[in-house]
Amino acid sequence: MKQNNSENKRVVAIMQPYFLPYIGYFQLINAVDEFIIYDNIEYTKKGWINRNRILANGEAQFITLTVKKDSDYLNVNERYLAGTWGKDKNKILNKIINSYRKAPHFDAVKPLIEEIINYDDDNLFNFIFNSIEKICDYLDIENQLIRSSKLDYNNSLKSQDKVIDICEVVAANVYCNPIGGVELYDKEAFSEKNITLHFLESEIKTYKQFKNEFLPALSILDVLMFNDKIVVKDWLKNYRLI
Secondary structure, X not given: OOOOHHHOOOEEEEEOOOOOOOHHHHHHHHHOOEEEEOOOOEOOOOOOOOEEEEEEOOEEXXXXXXXXXXXXXXXXXXXXXXXXXXXXXXXXXXXXXXXXXXXXXXXXXXXXXXXXHOOOOOEHHHHHHHHHHHHHHHOOOOOEEEEHHHOOOOOOOOHHHHHHHHHHHOOOOEEEEEHHHOOOOOHHHHHOOOOEEEEEEEOOOOOOEOOEOXXXXXXXXXXXXXXXXXXXXXXXXXXXXX
């Protein structure tokens, strides 16, 4: 459950930017007061920053934001969509439409996806940030999204030390991280700075995906296409903090 702010808790999470991430990402946003998204970190290839998976022809297939070739050392907010994006975005939209046109909530979700893909900004981070904002608006998630570059923290720090520094900068006393980071962070190190560390473990609901065997951890797009928005909003609360 979300932390009780009546107890003067200031709960934050920090994540990389991901394109149309799975529902667990939005569960984390919904669980905190402020969700900080790294924009001043190095762009990495073959990760989830500019791509995700949808259900297409009965199997998981990637949809990918094509990125302009540039130095591998540039940060995400210094990278741009490829010059071919005008054509590439139509291919992505057509793939989504053809894959989900018979999904039960296609008509409700199609305008949202069109608005996201047609966003008129070729900066990679701005494009992804906007897509996260639009999904949050659709699901009535009102928690604050913050770009990491807007914060005055020590960006030369690494991993846990950087996270703790950011928490101190925003005066957070609770930090929430996905369960996958349980081996990376030490609760005692956070406690020494008067910060409580929690790990969020998602409970992923299964649902009918046409007549296919259920494929988990696809893009939030898949969840929205097959499930009523009210149901999805309720699923945002399906996690436990450890």
